[in-house]
Amino acid sequence: MARPRSEEKRDAILTAAMELVAEQGLGAATAEIARVAQVPHGSVFTYFGTKSALLNELYVALKTELSEAILEAMPDDGDVRGQLHHLWARWTDWGVSNPSKRRALAQLGVSDQITEASRKAAAVVAGPAVAIVHRARSTGALRDAPLAYVGALVETMAGTTIDFMIHDRGHAEGVRDAGFEALWQALR
Known part of the structure; x- marks a missing residue:
C-alpha cells in the first residue's frame, strides 16, 4: 500500500519551486527544487507528475x-x-x-x-x-x-x-x- 502524501512535503516543493523560479527562471532543475525542499528528487514527480504540472500548480x-x-x-x-x-x-x-x-x-x-x-x-x-x-x-x-x-x-x-x-x-x-x-x- 502506498504511503499517504504529506501536505508538508507538497508545500515544501511548491515553496522551493517558487524560490528557484524567482532566482533562476523557469529553467530551475527539479533536482535543485528537491534539494531546496529537502525531499528526494522522485518526490517532485510523486506529488506533481511533471515539472510542467508543478509550474502550473505554482x-x-x-x-x-x-x-x-x-x-x-x-x-x-x-x-x-x-x-x-x-x-x-x-x-x-x-x-x-x-x-x-x-x-x-x-x-x-x-x-x-x-x-x-x-x-x-x-x-x-x-x-x-x-x-x-x-x-x-x-x-x-x-x-x-x-x-x-x-x-x-x-x-x-x-x-x-x-x-x-x-x-x-x-x-x-x-x-x-x-x-x-x-x-x-x-x-x-
Whole structure:
C-alpha cells in the first residue's frame, strides 16, 4: 500500500519551486527544487507528475494568494474608487512584502508551459478584482478596449509602482498614492 502524501512535503516543493523560479527562471532543475525542499528528487514527480504540472500548480497557487490578499476586507459599499484603491493598496503591499513570489509569478505569467486550464482557474479566483477594474473603466477612455489589454496596463502600472516602492522605501506611500491616481485617471 502506498504511503499517504504529506501536505508538508507538497508545500515544501511548491515553496522551493517558487524560490528557484524567482532566482533562476523557469529553467530551475527539479533536482535543485528537491534539494531546496529537502525531499528526494522522485518526490517532485510523486506529488506533481511533471515539472510542467508543478509550474502550473505554482502559478495557480500564487495567483490565488494574490487574489485573496487583494480581496480581503474589500469594502462592499459600491464605491468603485474606494474599492479600486483598496485593490491597489493590497496588491502593492503584497508585491512589496513578497518579492520572490512576485518575480516567480511574473516568470510563470509569460510562460507557454502554463496551460489554458491553469490560466482560467486563476482568472476565476481573480474575477471579483477584475470586475472592479471593469467597473472603474466603464465610462473612461478605455471603456471599449479589450479587458485583457486593460488588465495588462493595470498589471504593468502595479509592477512599476511596486518596483519603485521597494527601491525607495522612504517614499513608498507617496509612490503608491501617485500610482493609484495615475491608474484612476487612466481608467476614468
